[in-house]
Amino acid sequence: MTAPCVSHDAAEWRGHLDQILPPPKRLVRGHHAAMPFGDVADFLKRLNKVGGVAARALEFTILTAARSGETRGASWREIDLKAKIWTIPGSRMKSGREHRVPLCNYALQILEAMGDRAIDDLVFAGAKQGRPLSDMSLAKALKSGGGGDFTVHGFRSSFRDWVSKATNFQREVAEAALAHAVGDSVERAYRRGDALEKRRQLMDAWAAYVTGAPDGVVRLDRAS
Secondary structure (H helix, E strand, C coil): CCCCCCCCCHHHHHHCHHHCCCCHHHHCCCCCCCCCHHHHHHHHHHHHCCCCHHHHHHHHHHHHCCCHHHHHCCEHHHEECCCCEEEECHHHCCCCCCEEEECCHHHHHHHHHHHCCCCCCECCECCCCCCECCHHHHHHHHHHCCCCCCCCCHHHHHHHHHHHHHCCCCHHHHHHHCCCCCCHHHHHHHHCHHHHHHHHHHHHHHHHHHHCCCCCCCCCCCCC
16 A cells, blocks of 8 residues: 655654655656756767667757657658748647747758658658657667666756756746746747747757757768
8 A cells, every 4th residue: 555645854754764664765756867968969979870760769859858759749740841840739748738849950950861761741650650659769769879877858857957057048948948838927938929039049059069060960970
């Protein structure tokens, strides 16, 4: 039977409860181990050499700060290559609201490569025709690139930490890039036309940081 969730002060924990209950950190739910943002560039270099659709999907996920499911379910109908925008419908968003993602040059390169092998409307199709990649496939790509101690979802935290610790971009712009609604001011900023362009600058800067290239274009020999 699951023990009830109750609150205890530190003295009570150390004096009695630490003998009968697991440490508090083991009770934490929903934690996603995040790679330090300073290590993401080296990881992407390794991932770039890993073949397969899942590795490309993981690259795309990192560059767009998207959730795994948003990438795996991405369809060509959502992509506007000319405008460099990926529009995710509300039905596929955790928030239930449409989310527009400005695409950097590296992300466009990945889409170009996927377009050459497109079988159906899915950008990152799985092994079975008409089926998206599994979440496990991205985790496997993460491990193949040497990031097995971390999680795919954790890259959203890597991105957010980089924004707050290494840039002067406004908090509201970073939260909007993650499709977070944390208050009325953010909601308004998210819906203003200039928010997209601010987010484009942010995502281009992130791509430049994690690729080491000013224009965010990777010039490595990509694995097939």
